[in-house]
Amino acid sequence: MSSALPPLVAPGPPLTPDQVARYARHLALDEIGEVGQRRLLASRVLVLGAGGLGSPVLLYLAAAGVGTLGIVDDDVVEVSNLQRQVVHGTADVGRRKVDSAADAVRGLDPHLEVVPHAVRLGPGNAGGLLGAYDVVVDGTDNFPTRYLVDDVCAELGRPWVWGSLQRGHAQVSTFWSRPPVGEGVGLRDVFGGPPSEGTVPSCAVDGVLGAVCAAAGAAMAIEVVKLLCGSGRTLLGRVAVHDAFAGTWQEVPVRRAQGRTDRAVPRAGTAPDRGAGPGSAAGADDLATLVAAHAAGAVDVVDLRDAPEASAHPLPGVRAVPLAQFVTEQMLASLDPDRPLVLVCRLGARAAHAAALARAAGVRDVRHLPGGVAAWRLAAQDRATATPDAAVRGA
Structure with missing residues (x-):
């Protein structure tokens, strides 16, 4: 997947003097520049989960000037979250995560539009939510949601950026079933279907290094910027694997599974097709x-x-x-x-x-x-x- 992808978003209006000052370091980059910054300001990005991955993604996309940020999360802030979910603070314990995260984003830039969605993503609402945005970022920590996102984005033709954490390890990739250039790749091409319930321990059981969330979240935010601006080489067709304790990033190439076709989105109340698991x-x-x-x-x-x-x-x-x-x-x-x-x-x-x-x-x-x-x-x-x-x- 070495072909460059065209930008997802058309440029917005000319920058104001205040925006020129705020985004001066972006304007100096050939990969973004003035036109790219206008694309960022005109873009709409949906972040699923305001937790360990969603926190750095939201902060860096807000700082980058993404004009509209949607946040989906139905959970509340707990004290155990603060070790890694840096968009929240001690005073936010007990608050809805979407409200706490929205306040943090507005604190970075009050001119950005923040849309909190205090709901659990499911077959009944996924199409409407994901379809209202240019790019979806999945920072959730459960397999049913990841596979639902993969299926819905395939149906909508939307790209989505995925990240996963465990202990000191992280994996990041971009999935897009029908990109305008090159071969499409989805989550199922890498992992098959979801694993059986209980076969993969959660971060709550196996633990996670807080700072590895920042490394993976930053990589995910970079993927979003590249997709929106049409710059650089995305991770479409590659999985980046990070070992924080070894201090390494590795790259694993992936291709569309032979004979695989996109799946229809399951209707509300139906059981998802588990497909073939990851081994x-x-x-x-x-x-x-x-x-x-x-x-x-x-x-x-x-x-x-x-x-x-x-x-x-x-x-x-x-x-x-x-x-x-x-x-x-x-x-x-x-x-x-x-x-x-x-x-x-x-x-x-x-x-x-x-x-x-x-x-x-x-x-x-x-x-x-x-x-x-x-x-x-x-x-x-x-x-x-x-x-x-x-x-x-x-x-």
Whole structure:
């Protein structure tokens, strides 16, 4: 996806003297300039979620001069949010997030239009909400919403910018089913369908480094600016993977899945089609078989934990490849597409993300462990204590 995309928005009216002064650093950039700034001021961007990702996205898009910012969130500010959701302050605890975030945006620039939507996005309202904006930014933390956004934006022909966080890791990309130039790519091309409920732990369970939200949110805001202005090379067709603790950014190319067609938006009250997941989540019965297959050398098992985690609690006989190294283009290209692959991390979130990327890279049989290293270790112990005959049968 190296072709430049045309700007999404026509330029607005000439800049006022105050706007020339405010956006002077943008005006000095060939990639934005006076015309690009007028495009930003004329644009409408919808940000889904005023949380860890939505906070930096909102602040930087407001500072950049995006003329209309819509904010969708039905939650209230809690004290545990303040570690990473920097658009809110201590005095905002208990307030609706859309109100707190709107006040912060207006504090940056009172001339911008802020539209709070204190609702939960669903099949019944998604089309109307998303269709009223030029670009959608998804900063939510749940799979049903992400896949709904992917389907609705595909139907509307809208581009959307996606980000995901876990611990010290982040992934960012731009999806657009029908871009005016080049091949379209959607969330389903990378991750297939949503994972089964409970197979990927949330940030509340697995934790997240607050500052990694800023890194990912800034990258997402940059994507929006590039789309609106038609400048630079977007992440359409690429997933940027950040490992904050390793201090690395890696790029994983993705293409439209062969034979995939855009899905119709599910009607209100209907269950979404889960489709094919990002590699299979191994269940309890599968795990025993996989442990036996690994002992027989029939599958490749990779431990994605960072070096300190893996060295403190190693998995005997399992190949250790930290996530930051695994997601490099060279590593993914080196995987044998015909050899079954099992991915494991501490709790399962990193393994699920890596399984999607391995699947996109062409590995046909990819498994990830929702229970993480504890589940693998327990299954290995059960096999070790089994009778010899049972062990032979399991292999």
